[in-house]
Amino acid sequence: MALPPDATLADAGEFGLIAEITKLFEQGEHVLVGPGDDAAVLRVKTGHVVVSTDLMVEGRHFRRDWATAADVGHRAAAQNLSDVNAMGGRATSLTVGLAAPADLPVQWALDFARGFADECAKVGASVVGGDLTRASEVVIAVTVIGACTEAPVLRSGAAPGDVLAMCGRQGWAAGGLAVLGRGFRSPRVLVEAYRRPEPPYDAGLAAAQAGATAMIDISDGLVADAGHIAEGSAVGIDVHSAAFDVAEPLHAVGAATGADPLSFVLGGGDDHALLATFPDVGSVPEGWAVVGSVTEPGTDGPRVTVDGAPYDGPSGWVHF
Amino acid sequence: MALPPDATLADAGEFGLIAEITKLFEQGEHVLVGPGDDAAVLRVKTGHVVVSTDLMVEGRHFRRDWATAADVGHRAAAQNLSDVNAMGGRATSLTVGLAAPADLPVQWALDFARGFADECAKVGASVVGGDLTRASEVVIAVTVIGACTEAPVLRSGAAPGDVLAMCGRQGWAAGGLAVLGRGFRSPRVLVEAYRRPEPPYDAGLAAAQAGATAMIDISDGLVADAGHIAEGSAVGIDVHSAAFDVAEPLHAVGAATGADPLSFVLGGGDDHALLATFPDVGSVPEGWAVVGSVTEPGTDGPRVTVDGAPYDGPSGWVHF
Numbered sequence: 187m188a189l190p191p192d193a194t195l196a197d198a199g200e201f202g203l204i205a206e207i208t209k210l211f212e213q214g215e216h217v218l219v220g221p222g223d224d225a226a227v228l229r230v231k232t233g234h235v236v237v238s239t240d241l242m243v244e245g246r247h248f249r250r251d252w253a254t255a256a257d258v259g260h261r262a263a264a265q266n267l268s269d270v271n272a273m274g275g276r277a278t279s280l281t282v283g284l285a286a287p288a289d290l291p292v293q294w295a296l297d298f299a300r301g302f303a304d305e306c307a308k309v310g311a312s313v314v315g316g317d318l319t320r321a322s323e324v325v326i327a328v329t330v331i332g333a334c335t336e337a338p339v340l341r342s343g344a345a346p347g348d349v350l351a352m353c354g355r356q357g358w359a360a361g362g363l364a365v366l367g368r369g370f371r372s373p374r375v376l377v378e379a380y381r382r383p384e385p386p387y388d389a390g391l392a393a394a395q396a397g398a399t400a401m402i403d404i405s406d407g408l409v410a411d412a413g414h415i416a417e418g419s420a421v422g423i424d425v426h427s428a429a430f431d432v433a434e435p436l437h438a439v440g441a442a443t444g445a446d447p448l449s450f451v452l453g454g455g456d457d458h459a460l461l462a463t464f465p466d467v468g469s470v471p472e473g474w475a476v477v478g479s480v481t482e483p484g485t486d487g488p489r490v491t492v493d494g495a496p497y498d499g500p501s502g503w504v505h506f
Numbered sequence: 507m508a509l510p511p512d513a514t515l516a517d518a519g520e521f522g523l524i525a526e527i528t529k530l531f532e533q534g535e536h537v538l539v540g541p542g543d544d545a546a547v548l549r550v551k552t553g554h555v556v557v558s559t560d561l562m563v564e565g566r567h568f569r570r571d572w573a574t575a576a577d578v579g580h581r582a583a584a585q586n587l588s589d590v591n592a593m594g595g596r597a598t599s600l601t602v603g604l605a606a607p608a609d610l611p612v613q614w615a616l617d618f619a620r621g622f623a624d625e626c627a628k629v630g631a632s633v634v635g636g637d638l639t640r641a642s643e644v645v646i647a648v649t650v651i652g653a654c655t656e657a658p659v660l661r662s663g664a665a666p667g668d669v670l671a672m673c674g675r676q677g678w679a680a681g682g683l684a685v686l687g688r689g690f691r692s693p694r695v696l697v698e699a700y701r702r703p704e705p706p707y708d709a710g711l712a713a714a715q716a717g718a719t720a721m722i723d724i725s726d727g728l729v730a731d732a733g734h735i736a737e738g739s740a741v742g743i744d745v746h747s748a749a750f751d752v753a754e755p756l757h758a759v760g761a762a763t764g765a766d767p768l769s770f771v772l773g774g775g776d777d778h779a780l781l782a783t784f785p786d787v788g789s790v791p792e793g794w795a796v797v798g799s800v801t802e803p804g805t806d807g808p809r810v811t812v813d814g815a816p817y818d819g820p821s822g823w824v825h826f
Contacts (some may be wrong), residue, residue, distance in 0.1 A: 219658065234538065234547050236545040238546065239635055241647060275545070281558075323641065325561075402544060
């Protein structure tokens with residue numbers, strides 16, 4: 187497709203752009219038919235297939251002036267790959283829908299697709315299909331399909347006496363977002379953590395193999411997602427704030443913004459760390475940190491406390 | 507959820523509305539974990555899994571004043587179920603993402619979800635997951651997963667000498683859309699065909715079993731989609747216009763609007779009829795009509811003709 191560097195989606199046309207984008211998507215051996223037919227065709231072995239879907243809306247889940255197109259692609263993929271990770275599975279195949287204004291630069295769409303594919307390649311997953319259409323703002327719709335070799339780890343299996351453990355960076359992306367929201371670009375390590383989260387993709391399967399009783403990826407915020415486990419399992423959860431090694435850059439952002447650095451850790455949700463419960467400390471795999479305990483539910487139902495007290499900090503992402 | 511009848515998404519909140527919507531989605535026996543965890547979990551037998559995804563944008567793919575929320579739900583599901591049909595497979599599981607303005611009535615979202623689920627129930631498929639978020643216009647993202655018991659029928663298998671056949675209503679939805687676009691509501695049968703297409707869900711598998719060499723669902727328009735087969739298979743296709751039994755209401759709309767009634771059949775794409783090629787007339791299954799022939803590609807590449815001549819009517823849907 188010979189287009190000027192500033193070409194828009196309207197210049198390229200749907201089919202031309204789809205052809206260009208599709209070239210960026212390498213297909214794994216399990217993909218019998220990739221993009222281009224009515225549907226993709228995958229070879230699947232008998233077992234458990236996990237499926238999850240997410241929407242990202244410009245101005246709400248990302249801003250084009252806060253992250254490159256490739257960053258947005260990485261994040262869109264990471265967020266969905268992380269959902270499979272949180273079941274103890276491995277992602278194999280993704281679809282991606284892009285609704286966008288006609289004046290969106292073709293280069294943005296191509297860079298987005300490349301970032302998306304690169305993130306998927308980290309776990310060996312293929313982008314097997316998609317859709318492209320016009321809309322008044324950019325909306326990205328991703329569906330991920332994965333396989334579980336172990337029994338999937340749900341939110342509902344935690345029991346009183348279990349320990350709560352976490353794997354991955356937590357609070358960094360929220361710190362980066364706080365920085366960007368104030369018009370700054372540093373500490374750079376936090377801004378980069380927001381732009382390109384690094385979920386611990388090997389940790390979900392390892393946790394399943396180690397006997398994790400419940401697991402979730404932290405996308406609504408640590409306390410909020412601990413709440414999803416508490417509710418799903420009908421237990422209480424106490425988070426131990428002293429267990430977190432709050433990174434130095436978060437202290438710096440806290441000092442500059444007046445925020446408690448711990449609030450990024452307890453309320454932030456864009457790092458896609460994993461939170462899981464295990465029967466005992468001895469079964470917590472390497473790379474995980476024990477950050478709390480599972481208790482009997484309170485008399486007024488399942489609840490999450492921090493150091494034994496209700497948590498009144500930022501409580502996660504509200505969509506409406 | 508006790509909400510006033512005119513409650514909006516903003517009143518309901520994300521989690522409350524998701525809980526209400528999820529109640530509408532019955533889960534089949536193959537669904538081990540339905541909506542509510544990080545991912546759904548499906549039991550899958552060894553074989554071919556087909557996956558397809560589509561976006562629908564308000565004002566572009568549907569209008570809330572032209573169709574009820576339930577209609578839009580039916581259409582969104584039908585359009586995706588049809589993609590699996592066109593591979594010769596059966597849909598088993600769908601995810602649905604809804605991005606919508608905060609002032610969207612809760613009732614619209616619930617009616618949409620009910621229509622979506624009802625359409626899926628026609629083929630025994632379950633709605634296993636979804637996402638809900640705010641956007642400035644309604645965007646619906648659907649992914650469908652299905653199983654192929656026969657080898658999937660691609661667009662690429664047609665050979666010169668094959669016959670072209672079609673199954674399902676064709677042109678009715680385009681006629682309905684033409685009527686709605688002029689501010690009318692009749693012929694009602696066409697308007698209803700646009701609002702709730704009735705894809706021939708049993709015909710795809712039957713065609714695969716009968717030895718179809720290529721297949722596609724008509725979503726871009728009959729001539730345009732015949733073109734996708736021609737290109738995928740590197741053949742020519744000649745469509746025989748006399749083979750179509752143009753329905754009386756289409757003649758009425760043609761007379762009222764000055765359009766050639768045949769143009770709805772050749773250019774329309776919202777009925778999700780199936781178009782397939784078979785080795786000979788004898789292998790065309792019951793319920794299908796022979797509507798053309800597969801020829802050698804022309805010297806200037808694969809092309810579609812109508813009655814041996816280039817077709818210069820409406821040529822299908824252009825997204826940008």
